Structures are given as structure tokens and as C-alpha cells.
Amino acid sequence: MNKLNISLSVGNYDRTQALFDGRVDIEGCNVRAVPLEPEEAFHRAFRYEEFDVTEISMSSHMMTTARGDNQYIGIPAFLSRVFRQSGIYVRTDRGIDKPEDLRGKTIGVPEYQITANVWIRGILEDEYGVKPADIKWRRGGVEEPGRGERAPIELDPSIDLQQIPDDKTLSGMLESGEIDAVIGARAPSCFLRGVPNVGRLFGDYIEAEKDYFRRTRIFPIMHMVGIRKSLVAENPWLPVSVYKAFLKAKMLAVKELDEICHLAVTLPWMVHHHNEAKKLMGEDYWPYGLDANRHVIETFARYHYGQGLSKRKVAPEELFAASSLDLSKI
Numbered sequence: 001m002n003k004l005n006i007s008l009s010v011g012n013y014d015r016t017q018a019l020f021d022g023r024v025d026i027e028g029c030n031v032r033a034v035p036l037e038p039e040e041a042f043h044r045a046f047r048y049e050e051f052d053v054t055e056i057s058m059s060s061h062m063m064t065t066a067r068g069d070n071q072y073i074g075i076p077a078f079l080s081r082v083f084r085q086s087g088i089y090v091r092t093d094r095g096i097d098k099p100e101d102l103r104g105k106t107i108g109v110p111e112y113q114i115t116a117n118v119w120i121r122g123i124l125e126d127e128y129g130v131k132p133a134d135i136k137w138r139r140g141g142v143e144e145p146g147r148g149e150r151a152p153i154e155l156d157p158s159i160d161l162q163q164i165p166d167d168k169t170l171s172g173m174l175e176s177g178e179i180d181a182v183i184g185a186r187a188p189s190c191f192l193r194g195v196p197n198v199g200r201l202f203g204d205y206i207e208a209e210k211d212y213f214r215r216t217r218i219f220p221i222m223h224m225v226g227i228r229k230s231l232v233a234e235n236p237w238l239p240v241s242v243y244k245a246f247l248k249a250k251m252l253a254v255k256e257l258d259e260i261c262h263l264a265v266t267l268p269w270m271v272h273h274h275n276e277a278k279k280l281m282g283e284d285y286w287p288y289g290l291d292a293n294r295h296v297i298e299t300f301a302r303y304h305y306g307q308g309l310s311k312r313k314v315a316p317e318e319l320f321a322a323s324s325l326d327l328s329k330i
């Protein structure tokens with residue numbers, strides 16, 4: 001049978017693994033799959049559009065969708081979701097004990113636009129009244145010097161965002177005390193090494209994140225899947241084929257989390273953790289599709305627009321191929 005050859009790059013997570021190991025096919029396609037870390041996947045997607053189907057940052061996707069220069073259309077398979085209270089790393093010798101203490105401080109970001117930072121700035125403003133303009137933002141690689149935005153951004157002049165020197169990293173500057181905090185998706189290595197005077201703003205971040213979910217019902221979305229628009233124009237069946245494959249792969253992963261006979265993840269009480277998550281968040285605690293995620297995406301769109309990353313408020317439907325929001329029923 002004549003199949004469409006496509007390239008695919010997503011992270012190798014439990015919920016995507018079946019696409020790499022052959023348990024799940026993308027109907028109608030021969031797939032060349034390359035696992036990548038998010039920083040590399042997004043750099044290559046938004047600068048060079050290298051892969052036909054790729055993991056994409058929700059923030060960069062929303063920004064380019066608002067501008068109309070997006071080469072990818074999304075499907076509502078949310079490959080990465082992370083609560084973000086954990087992602088605020090601070091100097092512990094500067095009187096920063098609560099979010100409000102961040103006003104006037106200097107905070108490092110790997111990119112202003114990364115999705116984790118949109119969520120963190122949104123939460124700081126919504127819940128604690130700390131506005132982006134209250135902070136001095138410094139941008140650069142967390143571990144490697146010389147990082148910039150993967151796609152161009154244009155911020156309001158009230159935002160003080162400056163590039164750090166070419167020979168410095170955010171982790172190094174946090175360790176030496178040149179900046180007061182770092183926010184982002186990845187923990188800086190100085191924190192992981194346990195250097196003095198660096199810690200999390202929310203020491204008990206798990207309790208903070210559970211409380212946030214109880215109040216908001218939001219499990220923040222980080223990444224989704226994009227398909228090259230030009231390929232969809234030629235093959236309108238492709239978004240649903242790709243979406244069905246990601247749905248199947250996630251279903252297989254979640255099923256394995258219930259397997260007490262032999263643990264799918266190398267963690268003694270994995271099944272217990274799974275049950276605890278379901279108790280707090282419901283059976284389908286990691287939903288794909290727009291309907292179950294509309295409130296999450298609308299909140300993110302409000303933050304994104306408020307932070308000047310999108311010049312107009314994007315409607316959730318604009319992010320996705322229409323056919324992937326309207327699956328057939330029997």
C-alpha cells in the first residue's frame with residue numbers, strides 16, 4: 001500500500017512511547033520518528049520547521065497563530081502538562097519568602113516566551129498581584145550561554161527584559177547571587193547540586209500545586225502537537241490520523257500505570273500515586289481534546305495576551321485543525 005512518508009519528533013514519554021516502539025501506527029503513514037528534548041524540538045520547529053509532525057510549545061504556537069506566521073496547525077494532544085509552582089527558584093538570602101517578595105527583584109528566564117513562564121507570570125499576577133512590570137527580567141541559557149528567543153517577540157516598553165552577558169548562564173548567576181531568582185521549565189543545576197542560598201519559592205510545592213488545582217481545576221498545558229500546514233493542505237485526513245495515534249498511545253500508557261503485577265515505572269508506590277491523582281483530579285486527569293481543556297486554554301490565552309506575547313486574544317479553536325475537534329461518533 002502506498003503510504004505517506006512523514007517525519008515526527010516528540011519527546012519519548014510514556015504517553016508517546018508506543019509511537020516509537022511500533023505498538024501504535026499513524027494510519028496512512030510511514031513514520032520516521034526522532035525523539036528530542038523540548039528545547040531542541042522547539043528551536044528546530046520554530047526556526048527551521050524541520051519535522052512534519054512535531055511537539056510544539058503552546059506559547060510559541062499561540063504567538064505565531066496570533067501573528068499569522070505559523071507554519072504548523074495543532075491537534076489537541078497535550079504531550080506535556082506540569083504544575084508550575086515548583087518552577088520558581090530563588091535566592092534564600094534575600095528575604096524572598098512569599099510571591100509578593102519578588103516585586104522589584106531580578107529574575108532570569110531562558111526565554112520570555114516559554115510556556116512555563118507564561119503560566120508562572122500569570123499565576124503571580126492573578127493570585128498574588130505581582131505584575132510582569134514589577135520585575136527586572138534577564139534572559140539567557142540556564143546552562144549554556146547565548147540562548148535567545150526561538151521566535152521573535154515584541155514586548156510593551158514597560159517590561160524590562162535584557163539579555164545576560166554572552167559568557168554567563170542563569171544557573172551561574174543564581175549561584176553567584178547576580179540575580180535573585182530563575183523561573184522556567186527546568187531546574188537550574190545549581191539548585192540540583194544543592195548549593196547554599198538557592199531553593200524553591202514554594203518549599204512544599206506539591207501542596208501548593210494541589211491547592212491550586214482544587215481552586216482552579218487547571219492542570220497547566222505546556223506542549224501540544226503541530227503538523228506542517230502545507231502537508232495538511234495536501235492531505236486533509238492527516239490531523240485525525242495523527243490525533244488518533246496520540247490518543248491510543250496515551251491510553252496504553254495510562255493503562256500500564258494500573259499494573260500492580262509488574263510496575264511500568266521504576267517507583268515502588270506508582271499505582272498508589274496514580275490512584276491519588278485520580279482521587280484529586282478525576283479519572284481522566286490528563287485529558288486530550290478541546291472540550292475538557294477549554295478553561296485551561298482560555299486562561300492561558302488571557303495570560304499570553306495580558307503579557308503582550310499575543311497582540312490579540314486567540315480563541316482556542318484557532319490553535320487546532322478543525323477536524324481534530326470533531327471526531328466521528330458511532
Ligand SMILES: O=C(O)c1ccc(O)c(O)c1
Nearest residue numbers: 038039110114185186222
Ligand atoms: O524552552 C525551554 O526551556 C523548555 C524546556 C523544557 C520544557 O519542557 C519546556 O516546555 C520548555
